[in-house]
Amino acid sequence: MSNKQIYIVRIAAIVALGGFLLGFDASVISGVVKFIEPEFNLTKLELGWAVGCITLTAAVGMVIAGPLSNSLGRKLLLKYAAILFTISAVGSALAPTFFWLIVFRLIGGLAVGAALILAPMYIAEVAPPEKRGQLVSFNQLNIVIGISLAFFTNYLILKWGDSGAAWADSIGLGKYNWRYMLGLEAIPAILYYFALYMVPKSPRWLMMKGEDVQALAVMKLVTDDANAEKQITAVKESINSEKNKAKVSLSELFVPSMKKVLIIGLIVGIFQQIIGINAVLYYAPMIFEQTGIGTDASFIQASLVGFTNLIFTILAMVTIDRLGRKPLLIYGMIGTTVCLLLLAYGFNSATYTLTNDAIATLPKEINVEELNVLKDKTFDSDLAFKTAISETLGSENAVKYEAALITASTKMNTLLILIGIIGFVGSFAFSIGPVMWVLFSELFPNRIRGLAISFVGLINLAVAFGVQLFFPWQLATLGSATTFLIYGIFSLIGFLFIWFKVPETKGKSLEELEEILIK
Numbered sequence: 001m002s003n004k005q006i007y008i009v010r011i012a013a014i015v016a017l018g019g020f021l022l023g024f025d026a027s028v029i030s031g032v033v034k035f036i037e038p039e040f041n042l043t044k045l046e047l048g049w050a051v052g053c054i055t056l057t058a059a060v061g062m063v064i065a066g067p068l069s070n071s072l073g074r075k076l077l078l079k080y081a082a083i084l085f086t087i088s089a090v091g092s093a094l095a096p097t098f099f100w101l102i103v104f105r106l107i108g109g110l111a112v113g114a115a116l117i118l119a120p121m122y123i124a125e126v127a128p129p130e131k132r133g134q135l136v137s138f139n140q141l142n143i144v145i146g147i148s149l150a151f152f153t154n155y156l157i158l159k160w161g162d163s164g165a166a167w168a169d170s171i172g173l174g175k176y177n178w179r180y181m182l183g184l185e186a187i188p189a190i191l192y193y194f195a196l197y198m199v200p201k202s203p204r205w206l207m208m209k210g211e212d213v214q215a216l217a218v219m220k221l222v223t224d225d226a227n228a229e230k231q232i233t234a235v236k237e238s239i240n241s242e243k244n245k246a247k248v249s250l251s252e253l254f255v256p257s258m259k260k261v262l263i264i265g266l267i268v269g270i271f272q273q274i275i276g277i278n279a280v281l282y283y284a285p286m287i288f289e290q291t292g293i294g295t296d297a298s299f300i301q302a303s304l305v306g307f308t309n310l311i312f313t314i315l316a317m318v319t320i321d322r323l324g325r326k327p328l329l330i331y332g333m334i335g336t337t338v339c340l341l342l343l344a345y346g347f348n349s350a351t352y353t354l355t356n357d358a359i360a361t362l363p364k365e366i367n368v369e370e371l372n373v374l375k376d377k378t379f380d381s382d383l384a385f386k387t388a389i390s391e392t393l394g395s396e397n398a399v400k401y402e403a404a405l406i407t408a409s410t411k412m413n414t415l416l417i418l419i420g421i422i423g424f425v426g427s428f429a430f431s432i433g434p435v436m437w438v439l440f441s442e443l444f445p446n447r448i449r450g451l452a453i454s455f456v457g458l459i460n461l462a463v464a465f466g467v468q469l470f471f472p473w474q475l476a477t478l479g480s481a482t483t484f485l486i487y488g489i490f491s492l493i494g495f496l497f498i499w500f501k502v503p504e505t506k507g508k509s510l511e512e513l514e515e516i517l518i519k
Contacts, residue, residue, distance in 0.1 A: 027146070038399050045470075059113060062461075063454075070208065094179070126200070128231070140313070153184055207239055329439075336428055346413055358408040362408055440452075
């Protein structure tokens with residue numbers, strides 16, 4: 001690699017750390033929910049709010065980041081995002097009450113939304129055209145790495161906190177485990193802030209501000225002089241043409257000629273989230289605990305979920321241009337449907353019995369005499385078992401010792417559940433997860449593409465918020481089997497829609513697609 005190539009890779013890697021923070025911030029809460037529920041005495045909807053609230057301010061961050069970056073610059077706004085990530089991490093870790101935890105999570109959401117928009121925007125503006133796709137994909141890859149690492153660090157903190165090691169006890173790693181999980185993000189966030197000083201300002205933004213000489217100097221850092229001149233000229237022409245364009249209004253999305261592509265975009269955007277991917281990613285340890293494997297094992301298996309997500313996302317990036325968009329969507333939706341129905345079957349087949357041996361393994365803090373009324377009774381659903389436990393021990397103790405009681409009493413095919421979860425995440429990451437955004441970039445006509453993707457993206461986020469908010473309530477009210485059955489039915493409907501209605505966009509120019517789809 002030449003010095004210029006090394007330089008642009010280094011810049012892209014630094015900026016893409018914003019994607020890493022985004023992924024880490026979003027999924028680190030998966031390890032926290034088990035501990036904050038009893039500590040703050042939360043209802044199931046409050047627990048869902050703790051997880052999902054970040055999505056609301058992420059939507060706000062997405063909306064305001066673009067216009068603000070035009071006035072303040074991409075680089076400066078990314079530095080502000082790094083500061084917000086740090087404030088959110090430290091504030092969440094030190095939160096004295098549930099109210100303050102939510103406040104600092106909401107602050108983190110603003111940073112998530114800004115990073116989601118600005119990191120790929122900056123990389124696209126500074127990268128040479130022939131390297132742009134590859135370098136922008138750094139950001140998506142880093143998001144998945146952030147998700148995976150959050151699962152792993154959650155497990156390490158839990159493991160070290162329970163190890164009895166003197167150093168762990170001296171810093172209260174076991175007592176304050178969930179606070180360390182949330183606070184850890186401050187380290188990469190601070191590193192990100194200072195690393196951004198090594199990144200130049202976006203050449204496109206400099207051109208927008210009339211700094212043509214400085215913009216050319218930046219472009220010459222990443223490509224040869226002749227190519228830099230050519231790209232600067234192209235950017236100038238693009239900026240001038242945009243000045244002459246009339247602004248696109250939201251009403252243009254709803255004209256009759258847009259009906260087909262808008263319906264396709266909306267339905268694909270809704271089904272990407274309504275099949276429950278964020279329920280699995282954000283509540284993975286909680287789901288695995290329902291199988292009776294215990295807390296430590298549930299965190300280990302959650303780490304495996306993160307690793308699966310990473311591997312299959314890379315696989316999708318490598319194969320999407322070779323296999324096409326629609327085949328990946330079809331294969332993936334078949335996989336998600338089968339795996340969700342497998343999960344519904346696995347949880348529906350479980351039984352729960354507190355035998356003498358099972359009761360003997362329970363923590364000493366539990367008054368086992370109260371459980372004698374349930375001894376040797378077999379329950380055919382997790383819902384019936386949890387209801388009986390709550391009536392016997394009281395709702396507060398039932399929540400506090402739920403994992404121990406399920407571990408002691410559950411008879412279930414845990415391998416089947418693990419295969420279902422891993423298969424579901426892999427199928428999603430290989431298909432509708434990343435492919436949806438590629439499809440959107442090709443589906444909508446050039447003139448309104450930016451507005452259309454933003455609109456459908458906000459609907460996608462709204463559905464994601466609903467899934468995150470209601471999942472704990474679904475488990476408590478409907479039970480695990482029914483919850484995954486509902487997601488499986490949604491996945492089946494999504495598969496049928498994609499099979500019959502979604503066009504293949506591979507190998508067609510944007511202009512060709514516009515002729516075919518816009519009528």
